[in-house]
Amino acid sequence: xxxxxxxxxxxxAACVSLLDNGLLRTPPMGWEPWVRFKCNTDCKxxxxxxxxxxxxxxxxxxxxxxxxxxxxxxxxxxxxxxAARKRDVEGRLQADPQRFPSGMKTLADYVHSKGLKxxxxxxxxxxxxxxxxxxxxxxxxxxxxxxxxWGVDMLKLDGCHSNxxxxxxxxxxxxxxxxxxxxxxxxxxxxxxYEGGLPPKVNYTLxxxxxxxxxxxxxxxxxxxxxxxxxxxxxxxxxILQPASGPGRWxxxxxxxxxxxxxxxxxxxxxxxxxxxxxxxxxxxxNLRNISEEAKDILQNPLLIYINQDLRGIQGRLVARxxxxxxxxxxxxNGQYAIAVLNNCTDGAPRSFATTLRLLDISSCRVGYKIYxxxxxxxxxxxxxxxxxxxxxxxxxxxxxxxxxxx
Ligand SMILES: *[C@@H]1O[C@H](CO)[C@@H](O)[C@H](O)[C@H]1NC(C)=O
Ligand SMILES: *[C@@H]1O[C@H](CO)[C@@H](O)[C@H](O)[C@H]1NC(C)=O
Ligand SMILES: *[C@@H]1O[C@H](CO)[C@@H](O)[C@H](O)[C@H]1NC(C)=O
Ligand SMILES: *[C@@H]1O[C@H](CO)[C@@H](O)[C@H](O)[C@H]1NC(C)=O
Ligand SMILES: *[C@@H]1O[C@H](CO)[C@@H](O)[C@H](O)[C@H]1NC(C)=O
Numbered sequence: 001x002x003x004x005x006x007x008x009x010x011x012x013a014a015c016v017s018l019l020d021n022g023l024l025r026t027p028p029m030g031w032e033p034w035v036r037f038k039c040n041t042d043c044k045x046x047x048x049x050x051x052x053x054x055x056x057x058x059x060x061x062x063x064x065x066x067x068x069x070x071x072x073x074x075x076x077x078x079x080x081x082x083a084a085r086k087r088d089v090e091g092r093l094q095a096d097p098q099r100f101p102s103g104m105k106t107l108a109d110y111v112h113s114k115g116l117k118x119x120x121x122x123x124x125x126x127x128x129x130x131x132x133x134x135x136x137x138x139x140x141x142x143x144x145x146x147x148x149x150w151g152v153d154m155l156k157l158d159g160c161h162s163n164x165x166x167x168x169x170x171x172x173x174x175x176x177x178x179x180x181x182x183x184x185x186x187x188x189x190x191x192x193x194y195e196g197g198l199p200p201k202v203n204y205t206l207x208x209x210x211x212x213x214x215x216x217x218x219x220x221x222x223x224x225x226x227x228x229x230x231x232x233x234x235x236x237x238x239x240i241l242q243p244a245s246g247p248g249r250w251x252x253x254x255x256x257x258x259x260x261x262x263x264x265x266x267x268x269x270x271x272x273x274x275x276x277x278x279x280x281x282x283x284x285x286x287n288l289r290n291i292s293e294e295a296k297d298i299l300q301n302p303l304l305i306y307i308n309q310d311l312r313g314i315q316g317r318l319v320a321r322x323x324x325x326x327x328x329x330x331x332x333x334n335g336q337y338a339i340a341v342l343n344n345c346t347d348g349a350p351r352s353f354a355t356t357l358r359l360l361d362i363s364s365c366r367v368g369y370k371i372y373x374x375x376x377x378x379x380x381x382x383x384x385x386x387x388x389x390x391x392x393x394x395x396x397x398x399x400x401x402x403x404x405x406x407x
Contacts, residue, residue: 030075077119125162
């Protein structure tokens with residue numbers, strides 16, 4: 001109880017100089033179309049999969065109907081390619097009239113009627129990455145007001161067709177403009193990803209004051225190499241990245257590609273486990289209409305979500321790299337911990353990793369800890385601090401452990 005109260009107090013103290021919109025005290029969860037549906041605008045030939053109000057409503061129905069919403073998956077967000085090629089006569093963004101015939105306000109109302117939140121996408125530049133109208137500096141306020149009128153709850157602001165000096169003016173400007181609309185709208189900034197993700201070009205103190213989440217690194221692709229490359233980059237630069245993250249301000253390693261085409265079942269578990277350890281947004285980018293039971297079993301695992309949504313909001317750290325094993329550790333409320341043991345070998349057989357709680361530097365409860373294997377849904381037993389703990393980890397796989405103190 002004491003450590004819980006302390007976590008809350010520290011959270012409040014740290015938030016004074018941060019973006020003061022009260023949003024995303026835990027990482028956002030929801031659905032995002034980009035990895036799975038890209039810029040598919042061909043509704044004639046591919047009506048079920050083109051970027052359209054039909055697709056968004058279908059995914060909202062699934063989020064609300066298939067058990068996702070009650071677990072916390074609440075944001076349905078658009079990515080690029082929703083807009084008409086031209087602004088309207090008054091210079092406002094408008095939805096593509098063929099693909100979104102009811103308009104964005106009606107779509108947002110539909111999403112809200114399902115008890116979900118609605119996110120939209122724009123780009124701080126001359127054009128979006130796919131060439132749709134961009135939010136240039138002169139229309140930042142106009143676009144913020146348009147989004148607020150539509151009932152938008154989150155804005156992902158990309159950075160194509162722009163440059164460093166425009167971004168340095170534009171991102172803080174959009175943050176102020178959203179605030180002035182009076183509507184709480186979470187802001188997701190792609191800014192650091194365009195500047196290499198590291199100081200001196202990226203100022204994480206500033207980002208924490210103007211954005212609720214930010215993409216630090218390259219776009220994820222639907223492959224193990226892409227996923228593992230992202231994990232390595234977050235590990236390599238954790239001394240910079242880990243302190244930048246906290247309640248209301250999250251590092252975003254990009255969408256979940258579980259149930260797409262590129263990952264095996266074990267690799268899918270790696271992404272889910274690491275994203276939980278990293279306190280990363282859980283934006284699923286798959287086809288929820290035919291998601292496999294295996295994938296659903298991973299993404300709807302209550303203990304996995306509990307770890308991701310921990311109220312202290314402390315991003316976990318890579319604490320050991322040894323013989324193609326990586327050990328990641330995240331402290332949670334009430335003296336609990338999550339540990340991920342990742343095996344990045346590709347050579348077939350599972351390998352055993354042996355350790356003790358003491359070696360993991362987990363010793364504040366001297367009696368020991370109850371240990372659960374989260375993704376296998378197994379209780380492993382109660383462990384004293386020096387008991388040997390063995391994790392058998394599949395190739396390009398993970399074992400995610402949850403530790404509950406016996407004190
Ligand atoms: C705008 O910012 C002020 C202070 O920074 C804050 O109190 C208020 O809640 C914010 N409003 C919105 C809608 O974000
Ligand atoms: C944006 O467009 C303007 C007007 O065409 C042009 O002068 C400017 O160089 C463009 N900026 C970027 C960063 O592409
Ligand atoms: C960025 O673009 C603006 C307008 O297009 C231009 O005035 C400015 O010099 C550019 N800055 C850099 C660093 O290229
Ligand atoms: C980073 O941003 C903060 C907050 O705006 C500012 O106080 C600080 O001087 C900036 N740091 C650097 C190195 O520019
Ligand atoms: C879902 O359906 C699409 C076709 O629309 C197919 O390509 C994909 O393999 C299916 N996925 C699963 C997990 O069944």
